[in-house]
Amino acid sequence: MTAQAALAVCSFILALIAAVTLSTLSVALARYASAADPIFLARDRRALKLLKDWLSPEQLACYERYSFFDVIGSDTGTRFRIHHGTQTNIEELGSNGRLVCKWCFGPDGNLAAGDVMLTQKIALETNERAALAVANRSYARPDRGAFHR
Amino acid sequence: MATQIVMDRTGDTRHTFDANNLAAVAKAERRFMELTGAGFTAATRTGPGEQRVIRSFDPTAEETLFYPRLVGG
Numbered sequence: 192m193t194a195q196a197a198l199a200v201c202s203f204i205l206a207l208i209a210a211v212t213l214s215t216l217s218v219a220l221a222r223y224a225s226a227a228d229p230i231f232l233a234r235d236r237r238a239l240k241l242l243k244d245w246l247s248p249e250q251l252a253c254y255e256r257y258s259f260f261d262v263i264g265s266d267t268g269t270r271f272r273i274h275h276g277t278q279t280n281i282e283e284l285g286s287n288g289r290l291v292c293k294w295c296f297g298p299d300g301n302l303a304a305g306d307v308m309l310t311q312k313i314a315l316e317t318n319e320r321a322a323l324a325v326a327n328r329s330y331a332r333p334d335r336g337a338f339h340r
Numbered sequence: 341m342a343t344q345i346v347m348d349r350t351g352d353t354r355h356t357f358d359a360n361n362l363a364a365v366a367k368a369e370r371r372f373m374e375l376t377g378a379g380f381t382a383a384t385r386t387g388p389g390e391q392r393v394i395r396s397f398d399p400t401a402e403e404t405l406f407y408p409r410l411v412g413g
Contacts, residue, residue: 230350234349238352245405247388247389249389277413295412295413296412298408299379299410309405310347310407310408313407326412326413
C-alpha cells in the first residue's frame, strides 16, 4: 500500500514536471516564432523608421547610442526619459537628473515599439497633462531600488 | 504629394494625395474626420523633432500622423 502510494506520488510529480516543461517550451517557441516572423520584423522596422524620422537630431543620436531619448513636458517643463519598449518605459527625472518615478501609457492597440515611443514623445511634448492623466505611475523605493504602483 | 500616416498593427498605413486635386483633398479630409472621430490624434511636423497636434484638417501639411487614443499601461 505504501509502495503504491509512493508510486502514485512519483507519477504525479513526473506528470507535473512534464506538463510545466511542455508549457514553457511552447511559450518560448511561440515567442521565437513571432519574433522571427517576417511580418513582425517588417512592422518593427517600419515603426522604428517612422520614430527616427520624427526625432530631433539630439534625440536620435541619444536613442541610437543608448536606446533612450529625453523629451520635455509641454506643461511643466519636466524632463522625461523614454526608453526603447512599450510598457513602463518612461522615467520622470527630477531637476537633479535623478529618477522620480515611472509612467506607463501608450496608444491603444498592439503597436510596435517605435510607434509606441513616437506616440509617447508627441503626447508629452504637446499635451503632457492629458497624457499623464491616463497614465499609470510607479514610485521609486529608495530602500530597495524597486518600484511599486 | 501630401501623406497621411495612420499607425496600426502593421506599423503604419500611408495614404498619399495631391494637394492640388480637389477630389483627393476632399477624400483626405473625410479620412481625417473619420480617424479623429474614432479617437485618433492627428499631428504634423513643424521642424526637426518638433510637432503640433491639429484639430482640423490641414490640406497644406506635407505629413500628418494619426495615432490611436492613449490608454494607461
